[in-house]
Amino acid sequence: MRYLNKLRTVFFALAMLALTATVAQAATKIHWYGQAAFKIETPSGGVILIDPWLTVPTNPDKNSIAELAKVDYILITHGHRDHVGDALEIAKKTGAKVLAPYGLGFNLVSVLGFPKDQVMTGGNVGGTIDLPAAGAKVTIVNAIHGSELTAPQLPQPAPGQPAALTSGNPVGYVIEIKGGPTIYHTGDTAAYEDMKLIPMFHHIDLMLACIGGYFTMDPAGAALAVQWVKPTHVIPMHFGTFGLLAGTPEEFSAALAKRKLAGKLIVMKPGEDRSF
Numbered sequence: 001m002r003y004l005n006k007l008r009t010v011f012f013a014l015a016m017l018a019l020t021a022t023v024a025q026a027a028t029k030i031h032w033y034g035q036a037a038f039k040i041e042t043p044s045g046g047v048i049l050i051d052p053w054l055t056v057p058t059n060p061d062k063n064s065i066a067e068l069a070k071v072d073y074i075l076i077t078h079g080h081r082d083h084v085g086d087a088l089e090i091a092k093k094t095g096a097k098v099l100a101p102y103g104l105g106f107n108l109v110s111v112l113g114f115p116k117d118q119v120m121t122g123g124n125v126g127g128t129i130d131l132p133a134a135g136a137k138v139t140i141v142n143a144i145h146g147s148e149l150t151a152p153q154l155p156q157p158a159p160g161q162p163a164a165l166t167s168g169n170p171v172g173y174v175i176e177i178k179g180g181p182t183i184y185h186t187g188d189t190a191a192y193e194d195m196k197l198i199p200m201f202h203h204i205d206l207m208l209a210c211i212g213g214y215f216t217m218d219p220a221g222a223a224l225a226v227q228w229v230k231p232t233h234v235i236p237m238h239f240g241t242f243g244l245l246a247g248t249p250e251e252f253s254a255a256l257a258k259r260k261l262a263g264k265l266i267v268m269k270p271g272e273d274r275s276f
């Protein structure tokens, strides 16, 4: 009987350990490199990069690309070079699948030389795409912006040829992670009223919102977007990388406070991690 009790105690302890391990594994880790570049590590062990400009000057870690061991998916919101970033080098190094809006996907292969078998069939706004290796699915949403390909690999324009190639629609991504948060990366966008549709389809736990202004929402616009999207938390991005992106987290905090939304704000620094 005493032996049975001991066995029961051991079993109970093992069960608690297993439970603790499960809970510990369940966190989703978010890393911000700077600008619009994030790494998401999912509870199933998947790794997703979004707009991976890892050599962004504000990233304090100059070895970020070398340190990447495994990447399952690279999501690119539009063709501008601060968003395509280092995707080609990372795709070649890791074998990651690359998802971009429909037209951009073609140009990644034909113009920039991405490996054809790694570029997924580009989706488009309104579509939802499975990311099985990361235990996630992604819904593509609108972004009010441009998507010209302006990467340095573009061939020098000949007379009469365009200097920037049209490359599909600019988009944002809503990533639903199994056993983890639903994350909305706005891409580069203005605040637009159809953002009100997003919470009708998804509860957004975490919104990654551009606030720099000039090319995108400024802090006041981003605060209005937060009111419409209703996320639990918002992390500002796409500011301070260079002088034109003048919006600050302090201004964003004040703009959120005016709308009684200040409690949602989480400010990260480039190079930092957060778990959700």
Ligand SMILES: [Zn+2]
Pocket: 036, 080, 082, 083, 188, 215, 238
């Ligand atoms: Zn940008």
